[in-house]
Amino acid sequence: MPSPFPGMNPWLEHPHVWHDFHSAYLPMLRAQLARRVSPTYAVKIDENVYIHEEGAEARGWFRPDLGLVHRGSEAVVRPAAGAIAAPVPLRLPAEDVERLLYLEIVDGRGGELITVVELLSPTNKRRGDNRTSYLNKRRTILSGDVNLVEIDLLRGGPPMPVMDRPACAYSVLVGRSERWPEVDFWPIGPRDPLPVIPVPLRRPDEDARLDLKAALDQVYDDAAYQYRIYDEPPEPPLTPEDQAWAREFVPRPA
Numbered sequence: 631m632p633s634p635f636p637g638m639n640p641w642l643e644h645p646h647v648w649h650d651f652h653s654a655y656l657p658m659l660r661a662q663l664a665r666r667v668s669p670t671y672a673v674k675i676d677e678n679v680y681i682h683e684e685g686a687e688a689r690g691w692f693r694p695d696l697g698l699v700h701r702g703s704e705a706v707v708r709p710a711a712g713a714i715a716a717p718v719p720l721r722l723p724a725e726d727v728e729r730l731l732y733l734e735i736v737d738g739r740g741g742e743l744i745t746v747v748e749l750l751s752p753t754n755k756r757r758g759d760n761r762t763s764y765l766n767k768r769r770t771i772l773s774g775d776v777n778l779v780e781i782d783l784l785r786g787g788p789p790m791p792v793m794d795r796p797a798c799a800y801s802v803l804v805g806r807s808e809r810w811p812e813v814d815f816w817p818i819g820p821r822d823p824l825p826v827i828p829v830p831l832r833r834p835d836e837d838a839r840l841d842l843k844a845a846l847d848q849v850y851d852d853a854a855y856q857y858r859i860y861d862e863p864p865e866p867p868l869t870p871e872d873q874a875w876a877r878e879f880v881p882r883p884a
Contacts, residue, residue, distance in 0.1 A: 631856060632847035634879040637824045638783050638800050639850065640864040640872075641880075645752070647859050648784070652751055654853060656731040658845040659747065663829060666838045667735065671744065671831060674734045730754075735831065735838075744832050745777040747840075755787030765790070771805075777830040778805040781842065785820075786866045802842075806830050820872050856881045 633639045642651045656675060664673045733747035748754075754764045768790070771778045780803040782789065789795060792803065798817030804827065805813040816825050824846065828837035850856070860880050868876055 631851055633850040633855075634881065635876070637818060637822050637843065638820070639846070639855075640785070640820065640868055640876060641859045642846075642850075642855070643784055643786065644859065644862065644865045646862075647855070648751065650853065651849060651855075652749060653731060654849045655845060656733060656747075656749055658848050659749075659840060659842075660733055662840055662845060663733070663735065663747075663838055667831065669738050670835070671735050672738050672741075674736060675731055676734055677731050735829070737832070743776050745779065745830055746771050747779040747829065748781065750780065750782045750784060750790070752784065752787055755782075755784060755790070757788065772807060772810040775807045777807055778803070779827065779829055779840075780805070781827075800824075802827050804828060804830065808833070820868065821875065 633642075642648065660673045660675055667673065730751050730753065732749070734743055735745040735747070736743055748768075753760050755761065768778065768780070780790065782801045782803075785799045789801065790803070792813065792815060795801075795815070796817045799820045800818040800822075802816040802818070802825065803813050804815075814828075816827065818824065824843040826839050826841045829840050830837055863873075864876070867873070
């Protein structure tokens with residue numbers, strides 16, 4: 631069954647659900663785009679890798695059972711007989727490696743990068759080194775003759791900077807390399823439908839079309855989310871008015 635909400639489903643934003651949704655949503659977007667742009671272009675999945683040191687704020691809601699590698703305590707290795715002992719034995723901080731998918735549209739023959747499609751995650755939006763790293767990547771993409779599509783389906787965390795950004799819960803930014811720093815922007819409210827958005831290609835080719843709601847519905851159906859995501863309230867919380875509205879769409883237990 632499709633998601634019961636006309637737009638973004640706020641229960642998908644919960645930290646226990648989001649990583650699973652993110653990992654499934656990007657391949658669904660890739661499948662849509664590949665049907666529309668092949669064989670002139672190829673659509674590839676790549677990943678951003680974020681390192682979180684033990685005890686650092688950036689660790690956030692990492693989930694070691696969902697695409698994260700945790701290097702914790704290991705067996706003690708004692709020096710062999712006759713080995714030279716170090717004056718101070720220390721340990722490097724444990725690290726968690728978080729891998730977040732994104733899409734690249736490349737030339738079907740030469741492999742030249744044309745467009746990057748990013749789906750933001752809490753790691754991108756939370757203030758700190760990882761946000762700075764993402765913003766540097768964003769700037770490099772658009773100043774390097776590459777288009778950018780940035781999809782933000784998370785209410786939590788400060789939004790990515792855009793001058794004169796209208797207040798909104800979710801958003802889509804489409805940056806065309808030839809117009810940088812001007813961008814096209816879709817503000818989306820909690821009750822608004824998710825739009826069909828343009829994905830820029832190489833000029834003079836027409837934009838591809840990406841149906842965000844159709845992809846969300848397919849992931850929701852494939853994952854059978856209706857049976858397991860509604861036991862807890864949305865996180866971040868909705869306003870009382872939006873919470874009352876949203877409850878009308880939540881499936882009732884059988």
